Amino acid sequence: MKTSYSDVNFDVVVIGGGPAGVSSALQLAKRGVSVALVERSLEQEGRMGETIHPTIKPYLQNMGLWERFCLDQHLPSYGNRSAWGDCLLKETQFIFTPYGTGWHLNRDKFDMMLTDSAKQAGVRVFTGRIVRLLHKCSSGRWLIQLNGEYETMSARMVIDATGRTSKGDSSSRTQRMRVDNLIGIRGIMSIKPGMLRDLYTLTESVEDGWWYSAFVPSGQLVIYFFTDADIAKDKGYLSIEGWTSGLQKTLYTKLRSSFCLTGGKLKIRTAASSCLTKIVDENWLAVGDAACAFDPLSSFGIQKGLNMGEKAALAVTDYLQSGSFSFLQKYENDVRRSYRDYLVQWTKYYSMEQRWGNSKFWERRHYSDLSNEILD
Numbered sequence: 001m002k003t004s005y006s007d008v009n010f011d012v013v014v015i016g017g018g019p020a021g022v023s024s025a026l027q028l029a030k031r032g033v034s035v036a037l038v039e040r041s042l043e044q045e046g047r048m049g050e051t052i053h054p055t056i057k058p059y060l061q062n063m064g065l066w067e068r069f070c071l072d073q074h075l076p077s078y079g080n081r082s083a084w085g086d087c088l089l090k091e092t093q094f095i096f097t098p099y100g101t102g103w104h105l106n107r108d109k110f111d112m113m114l115t116d117s118a119k120q121a122g123v124r125v126f127t128g129r130i131v132r133l134l135h136k137c138s139s140g141r142w143l144i145q146l147n148g149e150y151e152t153m154s155a156r157m158v159i160d161a162t163g164r165t166s167k168g169d170s171s172s173r174t175q176r177m178r179v180d181n182l183i184g185i186r187g188i189m190s191i192k193p194g195m196l197r198d199l200y201t202l203t204e205s206v207e208d209g210w211w212y213s214a215f216v217p218s219g220q221l222v223i224y225f226f227t228d229a230d231i232a233k234d235k236g237y238l239s240i241e242g243w244t245s246g247l248q249k250t251l252y253t254k255l256r257s258s259f260c261l262t263g264g265k266l267k268i269r270t271a272a273s274s275c276l277t278k279i280v281d282e283n284w285l286a287v288g289d290a291a292c293a294f295d296p297l298s299s300f301g302i303q304k305g306l307n308m309g310e311k312a313a314l315a316v317t318d319y320l321q322s323g324s325f326s327f328l329q330k331y332e333n334d335v336r337r338s339y340r341d342y343l344v345q346w347t348k349y350y351s352m353e354q355r356w357g358n359s360k361f362w363e364r365r366h367y368s369d370l371s372n373e374i375l376d
């Protein structure tokens with residue numbers, strides 16, 4: 001029998017239970033705001049994103065999660081090795097940062113830790129529920145309809161934390177501005193017999209994009225190929241054969257992988273850099289990748305989600321208490337500024353690779369017109 005949540009009223013409903021959604025909900029609940037969090041997946045579903053920087057430590061400490069994080073047996077990440085711009089492998093070590101190592105995550109445990117902490121802080125968490133419809137009533141309150149027509153809740157404020165496919169507030173003319181059409185194609189591989197796991201991430205650029213790989217606590221190697229959606233389709237990288245044949249043409253990535261794809265399938269996700277044209281509105285705000293999504297090259301998405309979640313919670317609390325829109329506007333300005341800073345870095349990083357003059361993938365990144373996004 002379905003449970004009916006009709007007539008459940010909250011100050012805030014957060015849609016999306018990724019790092020940004022959980023962080024926003026948790027920080028709001030800590031400030032005494034009544035919050036519901038709605039997440040469409042039932043259990044942890046093997047989300048993408050397995051490596052985090054050492055600089056995540058203060059965020060986890062601030063959320064009161066550092067001790068539990070340390071108990072969850074994530075693997076340390078000692079740094080990055082990268083063949084980018086030429087075929088020599090360069091190494092950046094994390095050990096010299098003030099926070100020590102980075103981490104290769106057991107992503108299911110990490111996500112469970114976040115959700116548990118939100119529940120403990122008093123957030124009402126609804127999993128396995130998709131938000132189907134958002135309707136703004138004349139009173140200004142939101143009516144939120146979940147999977148079934150009898151499952152509704154209402155809120156004074158909605159936070160969109162649905163990730164990088166969010167189209168924003170449907171009641172206004174919000175658009176998603178994309179810089180590219182990057183996708184990540186993930187395969188998980190078993191390790192070659194007798195091979196030692198090294199705890200560095202490896203990034204390697206090739207003519208049609210770049211490869212990324214890291215060992216995870218399960219003992220497997222996670223390998224991504226990042227390319228543009230049209231190139232992947234035209235050149236066959238979406239099939240196991242095409243992806244594996246691309247892998248065999250790498251210099252370094254192939255050396256750490258076996259030829260056996262665990263589970264025998266690839267997982268594909270958009271990884272485009274993008275930003276909403278409107279990040280806040282009356283009683284509405286976007287957070288995390290829903291507001292602006294970075295290229296996974298930065299390996300900062302999870303940390304950015306936690307950080308933005310806290311900023312969003314502060315802005316929303318002040319807005320709800322004072323009724324002044326300026327708190328939301330300031331939040332939007334901050335998000336836009338960090339997205340512009342990110343785009344400057346994005347351009348610099350991709351321009352370091354000049355080996356393939358005839359490659360569509362690199363040409364698009366060397367000559368992409370970011371003036372609107374940067375100057376807006």
Ligand SMILES: Cc1cc2nc3c(=O)[nH]c(=O)nc-3n(C[C@H](O)[C@H](O)[C@H](O)COP(=O)(O)OP(=O)(O)OC[C@H]3O[C@@H](n4cnc5c(N)ncnc54)[C@H](O)[C@@H]3O)c2cc1C
Pocket residue numbers: 015016017018019020021038039040041047048049050051052129130131132161162163164183184185224269270271287288289290294296299300301302303305
């Ligand atoms: C291929 C790839 C590899 C990456 N690797 C890394 C990495 O190594 N390190 C790193 O830090 N970052 C990485 N990232 C980025 C990182 O995954 C994201 O930046 C981060 O997850 C963003 O968090 P979020 O909470 O904003 O969104 P998400 O994590 O995308 O969470 C959004 C949530 O909303 C839910 N949802 C969506 N629609 C609805 C709906 N209608 N109703 C209810 N729920 C809904 C989804 O189920 C999802 O759980 C990677 C990204 C990609 C694409």
